[in-house]
Amino acid sequence: MTLSTPGPTLGVVGGGQLGRMLAEAAAPLGIEVVVTDPTPDPPAGPVARDALTGDFDDEATIRGLAERSDYLTFEIELADPDALERVSEETGTPVHPKPDTLRLIQDKLVQKRELAEAGVPVPEFRRVDSEADLRGACEELGYPAMVKARRGGYDGRGNVPVESPDDVAEAFAEIVDTAQGATPEDPEGVAMVEEMVDFDREVAIMGCLGDGKQDAFPVTETIHREEILREMVAPARVGEAVRERAREVALDVLDVVEGRGVYGIELFQHGDEVLLNEIAPRPHNSGHWTIEGCHTSQFEQHARAVTGRPLGTTEQRAPTALANLLGDVAERQEATMSGEQAIFEADRAHLHWYGKREVYRLRKMGHVTLVGEPDADRDELVEAVGALRDGTTFQN
Amino acid sequence: MTLSTPGPTLGVVGGGQLGRMLAEAAAPLGIEVVVTDPTPDPPAGPVARDALTGDFDDEATIRGLAERSDYLTFEIELADPDALERVSEETGTPVHPKPDTLRLIQDKLVQKRELAEAGVPVPEFRRVDSEADLRGACEELGYPAMVKARRGGYDGRGNVPVESPDDVAEAFAEIVDTAQGATPEDPEGVAMVEEMVDFDREVAIMGCLGDGKQDAFPVTETIHREEILREMVAPARVGEAVRERAREVALDVLDVVEGRGVYGIELFQHGDEVLLNEIAPRPHNSGHWTIEGCHTSQFEQHARAVTGRPLGTTEQRAPTALANLLGDVAERQEATMSGEQAIFEADRAHLHWYGKREVYRLRKMGHVTLVGEPDADRDELVEAVGALRDGTTFQN
Numbered sequence: 048m049t050l051s052t053p054g055p056t057l058g059v060v061g062g063g064q065l066g067r068m069l070a071e072a073a074a075p076l077g078i079e080v081v082v083t084d085p086t087p088d089p090p091a092g093p094v095a096r097d098a099l100t101g102d103f104d105d106e107a108t109i110r111g112l113a114e115r116s117d118y119l120t121f122e123i124e125l126a127d128p129d130a131l132e133r134v135s136e137e138t139g140t141p142v143h144p145k146p147d148t149l150r151l152i153q154d155k156l157v158q159k160r161e162l163a164e165a166g167v168p169v170p171e172f173r174r175v176d177s178e179a180d181l182r183g184a185c186e187e188l189g190y191p192a193m194v195k196a197r198r199g200g201y202d203g204r205g206n207v208p209v210e211s212p213d214d215v216a217e218a219f220a221e222i223v224d225t226a227q228g229a230t231p232e233d234p235e236g237v238a239m240v241e242e243m244v245d246f247d248r249e250v251a252i253m254g255c256l257g258d259g260k261q262d263a264f265p266v267t268e269t270i271h272r273e274e275i276l277r278e279m280v281a282p283a284r285v286g287e288a289v290r291e292r293a294r295e296v297a298l299d300v301l302d303v304v305e306g307r308g309v310y311g312i313e314l315f316q317h318g319d320e321v322l323l324n325e326i327a328p329r330p331h332n333s334g335h336w337t338i339e340g341c342h343t344s345q346f347e348q349h350a351r352a353v354t355g356r357p358l359g360t361t362e363q364r365a366p367t368a369l370a371n372l373l374g375d376v377a378e379r380q381e382a383t384m385s386g387e388q389a390i391f392e393a394d395r396a397h398l399h400w401y402g403k404r405e406v407y408r409l410r411k412m413g414h415v416t417l418v419g420e421p422d423a424d425r426d427e428l429v430e431a432v433g434a435l436r437d438g439t440t441f442q443n
Numbered sequence: 444m445t446l447s448t449p450g451p452t453l454g455v456v457g458g459g460q461l462g463r464m465l466a467e468a469a470a471p472l473g474i475e476v477v478v479t480d481p482t483p484d485p486p487a488g489p490v491a492r493d494a495l496t497g498d499f500d501d502e503a504t505i506r507g508l509a510e511r512s513d514y515l516t517f518e519i520e521l522a523d524p525d526a527l528e529r530v531s532e533e534t535g536t537p538v539h540p541k542p543d544t545l546r547l548i549q550d551k552l553v554q555k556r557e558l559a560e561a562g563v564p565v566p567e568f569r570r571v572d573s574e575a576d577l578r579g580a581c582e583e584l585g586y587p588a589m590v591k592a593r594r595g596g597y598d599g600r601g602n603v604p605v606e607s608p609d610d611v612a613e614a615f616a617e618i619v620d621t622a623q624g625a626t627p628e629d630p631e632g633v634a635m636v637e638e639m640v641d642f643d644r645e646v647a648i649m650g651c652l653g654d655g656k657q658d659a660f661p662v663t664e665t666i667h668r669e670e671i672l673r674e675m676v677a678p679a680r681v682g683e684a685v686r687e688r689a690r691e692v693a694l695d696v697l698d699v700v701e702g703r704g705v706y707g708i709e710l711f712q713h714g715d716e717v718l719l720n721e722i723a724p725r726p727h728n729s730g731h732w733t734i735e736g737c738h739t740s741q742f743e744q745h746a747r748a749v750t751g752r753p754l755g756t757t758e759q760r761a762p763t764a765l766a767n768l769l770g771d772v773a774e775r776q777e778a779t780m781s782g783e784q785a786i787f788e789a790d791r792a793h794l795h796w797y798g799k800r801e802v803y804r805l806r807k808m809g810h811v812t813l814v815g816e817p818d819a820d821r822d823e824l825v826e827a828v829g830a831l832r833d834g835t836t837f838q839n
Binding site: 359 | 446467491735753755777787800
């Protein structure tokens, strides 16, 4: 290859914070980023070459993007695989990851089935098409269980715990209510249920699929509350056996998926075992710590992979913790965050503001990363970054 | 302060690579960057909110910039201090560093005088307004000496060595020819001459002036050929005494200059002594290694300082070497660089492409940074990064 100006253009479906951080990472490599988003001037807008406005499944918008781009990718699972596939074929613009893989991942039931068949360890799960199915499955799997919308859920939305037989009817109705395209009269195909995994920790690993090369970043420990990722620390506070097992699983996942790019792989850890929770065919919140924590960030890695450049090293630089800056307001409103001064004043703390105009409860508005000394105590690091986050608020 | 969207806008006079890297660093802090440059779609264009087109001294352009900005700064000394001062007063938009300091630095003679008066060690120098002045000064200072245009020189342009009395006439004529606003008939005020310093090394230190706080990044060793910066390594291969002395000099320089920001301070080192060569009131090539080599980059530091945010730590993360990617072609032409594959393949190597459409001999087109292990041999690090650079070419 060669480098010139303008360099290759990477067209990204989605212009949220992932698109923004992708654009920040692509620029030094001479890669220009154009995004599409339903929201005019989305978070990626200020640092992208251009932001087109259109729905994630609007084929004309995606065609417009492809016509300006040398490579296509997406930063949100709501991207339409059919539209991407057609546009890619029509315009000859390669798309990575492959639309088939996006399709596979969009349906959590199909995702689990394919991964299980490939030997990836997954929790026990069942397809459930009715309240009766759910009741039967819960009796097999035991209570509590987790009923999930097969499509469209994220950040905990579309997941409902079923604690006892008394919860079954309400939980199923709630999933049908939140699932895309479902009606109470015809709920077939909308839901699945999984055993509730009794995990020690949740961990995540970013898999990297290059041109004939597989790799993975170090395992991250992810700390959720209300099913929202709050803090993370890398390396995870797990032993060598778990780290190796997680890496094996990541490489197995990369055998199943198609198309170059970075894949977020969320796992449950119990003892020395890990079980796959979910995968995302894109950079993922659990990999944000790599911006300062690794030599290559997950965003640079994704830009490299999708544009056919060699993968960078996944070597970690230092123990790193991260806390998400989440909306702490009851009502949707213009976003003004105070308390950021302490983040600016803390040595080795790094602010990442996502550029969203409005905040609502638990919306991801930014994050703060804290890089530790080589021998840093990871408990203290998580506590310290949490304290920086706790000093901020969107309340007036 | 608070954070919101859109965040503060930083207006930057100049949209070259420094503006580009400033925009890359400002985005995560929620700071939007707008630049002005005489060239449409300059290097900073793809990652800035907007790029206005206009000359560096065009007051209407600077006013347009100020009207969109909360803070003004500049990334090139060709910015017009008078225009900046007037526009800042008219619009109430603060400008940092202060136009008075820009004015001081623009005239190398005035710069040296003020710094010498403040106790900063400088080479012996004389004002020279005629060939006869130059001849007299060289006899006092000894041959060889360096005659310099007082204004407008950079990257070695505007500096001419005077090896012997035979060179005096030609050297003076050359300086008058290259100096801004000078004519052979009226050369008064255009030139100065300095003793040629017999240095062991050239080193540089980035001074940081925050709101009531002074700091400096670790000392960098800079390696020039044909008066162009080729490679650098940090920390410099000098002893503790030199590092301390350089830091003292940097803090003394920060006492002289006015206005928040990062200042590039170039020094000659001889034994345990350092002498000031030149200062630049902005991020500087010799500080590019901080992007990966420090927790806070010089660009983030400048963005923090100018917008009144606290300075970040100047702590170094690892030994770091850097090589500039310079034009190696004889004629000005469209830029296409080959050989970058090895940079992508090298672990811990980081490419920075500046997004310039045309290349000419010795034009700065990008750089490559190589981060070493904590105990890295710095000779080897410089050699390795030089080899990566040597593998690239703009020749077809």
